[in-house]
Amino acid sequence: MAKEIHLYTPLKDEDLEKLKIGDKVLITGTIYTARDAAHKRLVDLIEASKELPFDIKGQIIYFVGPAPARPGMPIGSAGPTTSYRMDPYSPILLDAGLKGMIGKGPRSKEVIDSMIKNKGVYFAAIGGAAVVMSQSIKAAKVIAYEDLGTEAIRELKVESLPCIVANDIYGKDLYEEGVRLNRK
Amino acid sequence: MREININKIVPIVKKLCIDASIYIGDDVVEKLKEFQEKEESPIAKEIISIIFENQKLAVEKKMPLCQDTGVAVFFIELGQDIHLVGGDLYEAINEGVRQGYKEGYLRKSMVDDPIIDRKNTNDNTPAIIYLDMVPGDKIKITLAAKGGGSENMSEVKMMKAADGIEGVIDFVVDRVKRSGGNPCPPIIVGVGLGGNFEQSALLAKKSLLRPLNEKNPDPKWAKVEDEILEKVNNLGIGPQGLGGRTTALAVQILAKPCHIACMPVAVNIQCHVHRHKSAVI
Numbered sequence: 001m002a003k004e005i006h007l008y009t010p011l012k013d014e015d016l017e018k019l020k021i022g023d024k025v026l027i028t029g030t031i032y033t034a035r036d037a038a039h040k041r042l043v044d045l046i047e048a049s050k051e052l053p054f055d056i057k058g059q060i061i062y063f064v065g066p067a068p069a070r071p072g073m074p075i076g077s078a079g080p081t082t083s084y085r086m087d088p089y090s091p092i093l094l095d096a097g098l099k100g101m102i103g104k105g106p107r108s109k110e111v112i113d114s115m116i117k118n119k120g121v122y123f124a125a126i127g128g129a130a131v132v133m134s135q136s137i138k139a140a141k142v143i144a145y146e147d148l149g150t151e152a153i154r155e156l157k158v159e160s161l162p163c164i165v166a167n168d169i170y171g172k173d174l175y176e177e178g179v180r181l182n183r184k
Numbered sequence: 185m186r187e188i189n190i191n192k193i194v195p196i197v198k199k200l201c202i203d204a205s206i207y208i209g210d211d212v213v214e215k216l217k218e219f220q221e222k223e224e225s226p227i228a229k230e231i232i233s234i235i236f237e238n239q240k241l242a243v244e245k246k247m248p249l250c251q252d253t254g255v256a257v258f259f260i261e262l263g264q265d266i267h268l269v270g271g272d273l274y275e276a277i278n279e280g281v282r283q284g285y286k287e288g289y290l291r292k293s294m295v296d297d298p299i300i301d302r303k304n305t306n307d308n309t310p311a312i313i314y315l316d317m318v319p320g321d322k323i324k325i326t327l328a329a330k331g332g333g334s335e336n337m338s339e340v341k342m343m344k345a346a347d348g349i350e351g352v353i354d355f356v357v358d359r360v361k362r363s364g365g366n367p368c369p370p371i372i373v374g375v376g377l378g379g380n381f382e383q384s385a386l387l388a389k390k391s392l393l394r395p396l397n398e399k400n401p402d403p404k405w406a407k408v409e410d411e412i413l414e415k416v417n418n419l420g421i422g423p424q425g426l427g428g429r430t431t432a433l434a435v436q437i438l439a440k441p442c443h444i445a446c447m448p449v450a451v452n453i454q455c456h457v458h459r460h461k462s463a464v465i
Contacts, residue, residue, distance in 0.1 A: 022227070037302065067251045067291040076289050077242075077251040082333045082366050104333075105366040105425060126231055126424060127333065127368035128457045129238040130251040149304040150251075150291050164227075164426065175365055178427020182225055182420030 006160070010058030011099040013119050019165045021174040025123065026160035031060040031102070033154040035081055038145055039089040046096055053144035053153060056093060060100035060123075065150035066140070067130070075140040075156070079130030080104040083122070087111050094118040102163055106175040116171045123163035124174070136161040186263075186321040188465060190271035193325070196463050197280020200327040201256060202288035204459040205248035208239050211396040212458050215433040219370065228428025232370075235423075235456060250457040253290035254329035256281045256311040259393065263320035274313055277325075282307040293332065314386070326393060326462040334367035334455040340385050343447040349408065352377065352449050357415045359451045360432065365425015368455035370433050372396065373416065375409075376450040377439040384448035391438035392454050400437060409435040 007015055009029030019025070032054055034042065045052055063083055067076030083103030090101060091114035099120050104127035107115075115122060125133060139157040146152050166174040213236075220232040242249045258277055285292055285308040294309065295302040318324075339359055343351055356375055363371075376387025400406040412435040422428020433456070442448060 065251060065291065065293075067248050067253060068289045070247070070289050076291070077248045079251050081252070082336070084366060104368065106364055124365075124424065124426065126234050126238075128250045128455055129234050130249065131241040131245060131247045132234060132238045134247065135241070149306060150293070151304075166426070174427075175425050178225070178227065178422060179364070179420045179425070180427075182228075182422055182427040182429060184418040184420065 009060055011060065012058065016099065016119055016121050016169050019121055019168050021165050021168050021172045021177065023165040025163050025165060027060065027123070027163060028159050028161070029157075031062050031156050031158055031161070033062050033064050033066070033156060035063055035065050035151045036085050037148050037151045038153050039086050039093075041145060043089045043092050046092055052096070054155065057097035058099050059097075060102060061093070061098060062156065063101065063103035066134070066154070069140070075134055075137045077130035078134045078137055080125040080127055080133075082127075083107055090114065094120045106173070107167060112167055112171060112173060115167055116169060119169045121165060121169060122167040124166040125163050133161065185265055185267050187267045187269055188323065189269055190273060190276045192465060193273070193276040194280045194283065196325060196465065197277050197327070198284035198287065200325065200461050200463055201281055201284025201290065201329065204327050204329050204461040205253045205288060205290050206242050206246060208249060209395070209458065209460065212433070212456065213239065215396045216370065216456070219430040219433060223428055223430050225422055225428035227426050228422045228430055231423035231426070232430065248288070248290055250331060251291055252293060252331040252333065253285065253308075254293065254331045254459065255335075256308060257328045257330050257389070258311055258313045259326040259328065259390070260313065260315045261318045261324040262315060263322045264317050265321040266323060277311055277313055278309045281309050281311045323465045324462060325465070326460060328389070328393060329459040331455055331457065334371060334453045337363035337367040337453040338388070338451055340381065340448065340450040342381065343449050345447050347447065353408065353412055353415065355449055356412050356435070356451055357419070360416045360421070360453070361419050363453060364421055367453045368457070369421055369425060370423055370430045370456045372454040372458055373412065373432050373435040374452035374454060375412070375435060375437045376452070377437060377448070378442035379440040379448060380442065380446065381448055383440060384450035385452065387438040387440060388450035388452035391436040392452060392458070393460055394436050396434045405437045405439060409437055
């Protein structure tokens with residue numbers, strides 16, 4: 001793996017133009033969590049022309065439902081969930097200004113096309129490395145949909161959250177390329 | 185007849201839930217090391233190193249290896265010379281799950297109805313419990329806590345005898361190929377052959393209970409396992425689906441007799457956070 005790049009939220013187009021698939025990035029700033037149930041609610045709000053519970057412009061959504069925090073800790077284990085389940089919703093959120101997504105596993109053609117159109121990036125985190133990921137999360141606060149439990153939307157303060165660029169704004173796909181290079 | 189009070193079961197189940205979430209088995213660690221040495225892709229080698237770091241941190245910080253601490257699936261082998269007293273076995277297991285997931289700070293991942301309400305039960309119950317009656321006066325409780333991401337990549341297919349072993353191998357390899365990076369590879373591929381529709385799926389799940397360093401006791405199936413493993417690892421999917429030679433650590437087959445008209449094949453995919461722990465009372 002090549003260079004390590006520091007990224008700060010909210011993301012700007014200039015930051016994303018530099019990123020290529022396979023780049024290792026360390027993300028610092030505020031990001032938001034959402035899984036299946038929260039995505040449905042966000043998209044329902046957009047379709048009803050209502051305001052979202054956070055300003056999505058330039059932001060990153062991390063597909064995660066964390067484990068509960070032990071006393072004195074900001075969060076429990078917090079690795080990525082499988083991203084394809086968010087594929088029906090992501091293009092609508094990218095159209096609304098979302099710039100980054102963190103998850104695991106490949107995305108659909110519709111999401112990749114939407115990332116090209118909206119200059120968005122998809123970051124892969126290591127599924128099952130949930131304790132490692134949690135070490136970069138310094139604070140967590142539920143900001144919407146508390147009734148969803150682990151699936152509520154949380155605002156996370158992260159420092160150097162480690163990810164790999166899996167889809168860049170140029171339409172390249174590390175999942176497709178990585179497998180092609182290693183197939184026998 | 186040995187008498188066992190049901191209350192004895194609750195703390196044992198609680199401990200199984202917590203321990204299985206934090207401590208990975210030596211068999212998984214050994215296999216990961218073996219594959220990391222053979223791995224050619226730098227990104228794949230690095231991902232396996234991060235998995236090792238995660239296993240170490242989980243123990244140090246007493247945190248679950250993965251935030252998805254799974255559906256609590258239990259296989260109970262109940263000795264037929266045992267008389268259970270003091271309550272309901274199923275309720276005791278669910279109470280152990282309730283206490284374990286709360287006190288271990290594990291994630292509650294169960295929703296009450298699968299389609300319409302999908303409201304979280306908030307205590308990770310109900311557990312899924314399979315009960316087998318066996319000779320003797322002991323109870324063996326095995327927990328295989330199963331995450332949703334890999335479970336979603338599993339499948340049952342009712343094949344024809346004419347498809348032959350080649351057809352079965354192609355189906356299993358294709359199931360892994362279609363799963364790609366979704367089930368958190370490196371994976372373990374559980375394969376259930378025969379029985380009927382539902383038994384094939386249960387066989388696939390039970391096949392995952394065999395330690396990864398133990399060969400299939402039947403050489404015929406051991407050979408098929410090796411063949412599938414090689415084909416799967418030639419797909420190039422690699423750790424997390426980002427490319428490499430380490431797609432699966434093992435393929436494990438369990439086979440049973442079946443009807444003359446049938447050839448059921450089930451594939452149950454297990455992620456690298458392969459939780460299974462047992463206790464004997």
